[in-house]
Amino acid sequence: MKRSITLWGAGTARTLRPIWVAEELGLQYDLKPIGPRTGETSTPEFAALNRRQKIPVLVDGDFSLSESLAICRYLIHRYPGESVYRPTSVEECAREDEWCSHIYGELDETSLYVMRRHGDLGHIYGSAPNVVEASKEYATRHLRAIEDMLGDRSSVLDGGFGLADVMLQTCLEWAVTYGVELPSGLDRYRHRIAARKAFQRAVTLNFGGG
Ligand SMILES: N[C@@H](CCC(=O)N[C@@H](CS)C(=O)NCC(=O)O)C(=O)O
Structure with missing residues (x-):
């Protein structure tokens, strides 16, 4: 399945997580490196994407998701790769x-x-x-x-x-x-x-x- 992936957010431990997982999995994605407390999470465009107004956020086709842990888990299960363990049982x-x-x-x-x-x-x-x-x-x-x-x-x-x-x-x-x-x-x-x-x-x- 090939969709258009965008990751919003950079500059913190939380934003590092999904970027790292995307790199481990060799995914193609667009990074929008907006930062915390820069005003960039308060724009109407971003608020429409994530009412919580927090980074990181993932957009994958018509699916969007916030919370660093949830995004990483989603990527690992949606795009399984050899280099990242995926629990099954x-x-x-x-x-x-x-x-x-x-x-x-x-x-x-x-x-x-x-x-x-x-x-x-x-x-x-x-x-x-x-x-x-x-x-x-x-x-x-x-x-x-x-x-x-x-x-x-x-x-x-x-x-x-x-x-x-x-x-x-x-x-x-x-x-x-x-x-x-x-x-x-x-x-x-x-x-x-x-x-x-x-x-x-x-x-x-x-x-x-x-
Ligand atoms: N539980 C969330 C925490 C997200 C969070 O608090 N992000 C901060 C940056 S680390 C943020 O977006 N702050 C909004 C802002 O300050 O503009 C996660 O793990 O993704």
Whole structure:
């Protein structure tokens, strides 16, 4: 099936995810690199596309979707590719869900985005250094648990590199930029994943690379 794919959004850990998955799958897509808090998510054109007025957004033919996790999962299942693991059994799907929910819920939303809201975005949401510090500690606690559960595997799930790795790696990179010290095993995992060519292309596309 060949349709016209557009990805809206660049510049954040959340927008990196679908760009990375599209690169892993070798998809042809048009990138509209609008950024957060630039006013570009407030235009009538964008609001018509996503009433939530958040990036990233995917448009695939006449189908549109927001939420980074949902977009990545959609691409992986719509356009299966050798290099990205796609769970098939009910148990495998549930295991992937468990990891992604934990990573998204505890690292992305509850730790890193809280640090962003009350750190970099303190002028909007209130500057709260104690909240930032407590969130950092909270992240560290969950990172230790993730390190224990991951062991020396090179991908989160035994089936190979997949959605849970996209979620984890983007949070690890985000954590490092916020000065969170990663447990050594997780840092090794991060470096192994960062060696993926598709990841490197996606980082350049998402954050710019000169
Ligand atoms: N849960 C959403 C979060 C999306 C989100 O909050 N995006 C931010 C940028 S990271 C945004 O679009 N902010 C709107 C704006 O500031 O203009 C996801 O994972 O896609």
